[in-house]
Amino acid sequence: MTLARRAFLRTAGGAFLAAGALKASPAFCAPAARHLKFENLHTGESLALDYWSDGAYHPQALAEINKVLRDYRTGEVHAIEPGLLDLLHDMNARLETVAPYQVISGYRSPRTNAALHEHSNGVASKSLHMQGMAIDIRVPGRQLAAVHDTALSLGRGGVGFYPSSDFVHVDVGRVRKWNGV
Ligand SMILES: [Zn+2]
Numbered sequence: 001m002t003l004a005r006r007a008f009l010r011t012a013g014g015a016f017l018a019a020g021a022l023k024a025s026p027a028f029c030a031p032a033a034r035h036l037k038f039e040n041l042h043t044g045e046s047l048a049l050d051y052w053s054d055g056a057y058h059p060q061a062l063a064e065i066n067k068v069l070r071d072y073r074t075g076e077v078h079a080i081e082p083g084l085l086d087l088l089h090d091m092n093a094r095l096e097t098v099a100p101y102q103v104i105s106g107y108r109s110p111r112t113n114a115a116l117h118e119h120s121n122g123v124a125s126k127s128l129h130m131q132g133m134a135i136d137i138r139v140p141g142r143q144l145a146a147v148h149d150t151a152l153s154l155g156r157g158g159v160g161f162y163p164s165s166d167f168v169h170v171d172v173g174r175v176r177k178w179n180g181v
Contacts, residue, residue: 091170113130
């Protein structure tokens with residue numbers, strides 16, 4: 001065997017090994033599961049679960065999330081838009097945190113929303129909270145401004161900044177932004 005031939009074999013073998021290593025490395029695979037954690041500040045309930053894996057949302061996990069994000073004033077449960085969960089999942093990744101989302105407001109029934117709207121200019125009468133498409137959150141260990149910037153950077157819906165109330169509103173409606181109090 002010539003030297004050149006040996007060099008070729010070595011290279012080919014090396015390339016083969018590299019390809020094998022690439023395939024096995026989790027860094028090069030799409031995440032197999034999507035995980036979320038919530039802590040509802042009104043009810044004290046918390047939840048940590050995989051809500052998606054292998055290309056499908058888990059109905060049981062979605063049902064548990066819907067319950068924790070229910071209208072705590074009336075007890076009404078409404079489906080939360082899975083796209084909102086994906087938005088939260090992607091925010092976690094960008095914020096490089098696994099801390100639970102602290103939830104100030106998830107689903108709001110029309111009755112609750114109307115009552116809040118009456119007492120606050122900051123509550124829209126046609127709020128996306130009533131469709132399970134919006135959530136008000138803060139993230140322990142991360143500055144509110146960082147959470148705000150991250151939500152804006154994803155550009156996937158509405159983002160409201162409420163520094164005095166210490167939360168960020170995110171939704172999966174039209175892309176827009178505003179400042180509250
Ligand atoms: Zn909100």
